[in-house]
Amino acid sequence: MNRYALCIAAVLLLAPSLGFTKEVTEVANWCSEGKKYLLFDRPRNPGDACKVIDSRCIRLNNYWCQKHTPGDPWEGAKDSDTNEPIQDPGKHAAFDSPVWSARAIAIDLRSKYTGVSGGKRKSEKDRLTxxxxxxxxxxxxxxxxxxxxxxxxxxxxxxxxxxxxxxxxxxxxxxxxxxxxxxxxxxxxxxxxxxxxxxxxxxxxxxxxxxxxxxxLFDKRGKPLPNLAIVIRNLAWQEHKRRVSDELVRRGIALLNEK
Incomplete structure (x- = not known):
């Protein structure tokens, strides 16, 4: 093996420890996932659904445009081999399924609302309620x-x-x-x-x-209340002017404590 090949091999071996990320502009299943979880105001041919979607985040299965936290990528948006984040050039997470995106926004809202992040509680004035x-x-x-x-x-x-x-x-x-x-x-x-x-x-x-x-949105123990699902659906509309299904939001909230 020549010196050039050895260098390439070394870089590939070290990639996980160097914190490399995988950049994409869309995920392969975004269209089929959109047909399952996006709602349209008028009935249309299912094949047309993907033609009217131009949002970069929807093409990433990221219906709330969540970005990765440095050093702690979102579950469902990591490379299976390296465990490093998959994202677009703007650092928006690219999820395997919008369900993981719904989980991510639920976690983010819990952190903001309760003031607890990473097991640490912020001061009461830092809560966003x-x-x-x-x-x-x-x-x-x-x-x-x-x-x-x-x-x-x-x-x-x-x-x-x-x-x-x-x-x-x-x-x-x-x-x-x-x-x-x-x-x-x-x-x-x-x-x-x-x-x-x-x-x-x-x-x-x-x-x-x-x-x-x-x-x-949450009770004193951090458990979700019914208003959480409504606000999550409204946030998706605010972000893309696209409505998401109740099932998607329900499944995301159900994964709140998933590791």
Missing amino acids: SAFQIIGAYSPWCDTVGSVTETKDKTVGRSCSDGNRPGPNFAGRLCKAPTANETDPQNCIPGCNCPPTAARTLIQGLPGKTITDDLE
């Missing part, structure tokens, strides 16, 4: 619609602290929270996320709830 607080974590004021660095017409751009921001010559407005009346949608900037409006989507099907009320 209302629709307005939760949507602020998923669709923050600082981000553009679609998380593009700047809109095509260059009128607005991101101001989030993750580094993906317009260059120094950008002359448009930056997406950011208003200085007052954060729950008033009239303060939203076109082209930027609008948490007050998105939060109203989350409380659909929850009579009497306002966007600042406790959503009552």
